[in-house]
Amino acid sequence: MRSWGSVGHYIQGPGVLADVRRYADRFGGSHLFLVDSYVQGLLAPALYAAYDDDDVYETVLFEGDITRHSVERIETRIGDGFDVIISVGGGTVIDVAKMIASKKHVALVVCPTIASTDAPTSAMSILYSDEGEMNEIVIHRANPDLVLVDTRVIAAAPRRFLISGIGDALSTYYEGLSNDHTGHANYVWCDTGQGRASIAGRAIARACFETLFADAPAALVACDLKVPTPAFENVVEANILLSGIGFENVGCSIAHGIGNAITAIPEGERAMHGERVAFGTLCLLIAEDYPAEEIDRVISFCVRCGLPITFGALGLDPSREDLEKIAEAALAAESWAASPTAICDVAGVVDLMRVADALGCVAHL
Ligand SMILES: [Zn+2]
Numbered sequence: 086m087r088s089w090g091s092v093g094h095y096i097q098g099p100g101v102l103a104d105v106r107r108y109a110d111r112f113g114g115s116h117l118f119l120v121d122s123y124v125q126g127l128l129a130p131a132l133y134a135a136y137d138d139d140d141v142y143e144t145v146l147f148e149g150d151i152t153r154h155s156v157e158r159i160e161t162r163i164g165d166g167f168d169v170i171i172s173v174g175g176g177t178v179i180d181v182a183k184m185i186a187s188k189k190h191v192a193l194v195v196c197p198t199i200a201s202t203d204a205p206t207s208a209m210s211i212l213y214s215d216e217g218e219m220n221e222i223v224i225h226r227a228n229p230d231l232v233l234v235d236t237r238v239i240a241a242a243p244r245r246f247l248i249s250g251i252g253d254a255l256s257t258y259y260e261g262l263s264n265d266h267t268g269h270a271n272y273v274w275c276d277t278g279q280g281r282a283s284i285a286g287r288a289i290a291r292a293c294f295e296t297l298f299a300d301a302p303a304a305l306v307a308c309d310l311k312v313p314t315p316a317f318e319n320v321v322e323a324n325i326l327l328s329g330i331g332f333e334n335v336g337c338s339i340a341h342g343i344g345n346a347i348t349a350i351p352e353g354e355r356a357m358h359g360e361r362v363a364f365g366t367l368c369l370l371i372a373e374d375y376p377a378e379e380i381d382r383v384i385s386f387c388v389r390c391g392l393p394i395t396f397g398a399l400g401l402d403p404s405r406e407d408l409e410k411i412a413e414a415a416l417a418a419e420s421w422a423a424s425p426t427a428i429c430d431v432a433g434v435v436d437l438m439r440v441a442d443a444l445g446c447v448a449h450l
Contacts, residue, residue: 088280090273091330092206093230097322099313102128102196102235105171106135112192112230113168118144119159119182121174124198128238132173143167147178150213153221156184168192175199180210187225195229200239200321201246202253202358205232206329209272224275228333232325236313239321244308244391245357250324251301252363252392255383256344257328258294259369260423261287261335266373269423271336286334293327296320301390338423339372339415340365343438346414347399350407355400356393363392364399367441372426384448394445396438408435 096108109116118132125146136142145163149155159181170189172182173196186193197205204211208228212221239247261282264271273280282290296319304320307313313321344362347353353361367387370380384394393399403411412434415421428437 086279086281087283088271088273088277088334089283089285090208090228090333092228092232092326095206095232095234095326097234097236097318097326099237099240100235101233102131102173102238103134105132105194105196105233108231108233109169109171109192109194112194114141115167116142116169116171117163117167118142119147119170119172119178119185120144121178122146122148123175124173124178128173128198147174147181151177151180151184151210152213152215154215156181156212160185160188165189169194171196173198176202176204179205180212183208183210183225183229184223186229187227192231193229194231194233196233196235197325198238199242199246199250200234200324201249203250203257203325203329203332205229205234205325207272207333209333224272234321234325236318236321240308240311240313240317244305247305247308247320247324248391249357249359250328251297251320251390252357252359252361252366252387254293254297254324254328254331254359255386255392256337256340256362256366256369257331257335258290259366259373260338260340260420261290261331263338263369263373263424264336266425267423269336269338272333282335286331289327290331290335293323293331296323296327298386301386305390336423337420338369339421339426340369342415342418342420342424343368343411343434345418345420346411347401349410349414350401350403352401352403352407353399353411360393360399363387364394364441364445367394367445368437369424369426371440371444372428372437373424380444384444387445388448394441395449396442398445398449405435408438411438 303316344365
């Protein structure tokens with residue numbers, strides 16, 4: 086069975102946030118903004134400029150971690166009586182908005198202010214425990230109705246966010262190939278556990294990969310200058326749209342398995358999601374026995390983009406026990422089964438990560 090899922094609509098360009106009211110009105114006239122403190126401080130004037138009356142919108146500030154409790158608190162505070170949730174900010178506030186829109190059956194407009202992950206377009210929220218550990222993945226009935234990406238806002242964010250998004254997007258194509266080899270299911274309504282990548286899903290994953298290799302270095306230069314050039318626009322689309330639709334439709338494997346497992350040790354939180362996934366992608370290529378030229382190509386790409394591919398660059402100095410802890414978490418993840426790798430025990434995963442780190446160190450010499 087093939088399955089396909091997607092964000093409803095996607096609009097990207099410099100200054101598009103100024104038209105947020107016009108776009109949101111397509112889903113209903115009463116709007117609720119769910120924003121983080123960065124947005125509240127910097128973007129509020131631009132965001133609300135189109136509203137001359139405050140009876141058609143309300144703003145709720147979300148801060149802190151996304152947990153079952155924090156989502157319930159916001160849900161109670163918000164109440165009912167609005168047609169559209171407009172979520173503006175980073176990954177956390179977007180994931181909270183997905184939870185609330187899904188529970189209240191209202192439309193969701195997502196306006197990311199950074200391009201650090203592929204979360205804005207997906208139907209997924211990642212929840213944390215009260216102790217701060219990632220512990221639950223929630224798959225919603227639908228993806229956001231509209232993702233509105235203002236590239237002037239994205240270009241104003243620090244380059245590390247864009248780099249992290251590039252790392253996350255880099256994994257999509259290779260993880261899709263893992264799933265192709267094993268016949269593992271994708272994430273489209275994954276409770277059925279049956280969907281496989283469609284031609285459309287595979288084509289998007291490939292386009293994501295090609296766009297990054299063509300445009301990422303130039304996009305980072307543009308980011309430094311805070312100018313949304315065509316190369317920058319391409320990479321933002323790759324990070325947010327192509328990677329987001331891509332991973333849901335072709336599935337994840339050990340790049341995310343290892344990338345997420347790095348947080349099993351406290352120092353793992355120093356690196357961003359996409360940075361850890363880039364290191365995981367190098368591990369995937371080694372574990373799945375890719376040709377040396379392909380591995381070299383990815384290593385050079387990572388070095389050029391400033392993506393960390395060594396323990397040191399990830400902010401780690403792991404002991405043998407640390408590596409075993411990461412390996413155990415990686416093997417326990419569902420995504421490990423999506424890979425055709427023959428590595429299936431803790432010692433094997435530890436060696437895999439040590440080899441990846443050593444190759445990364447050589448590349449930095
Ligand atoms: Zn990811």
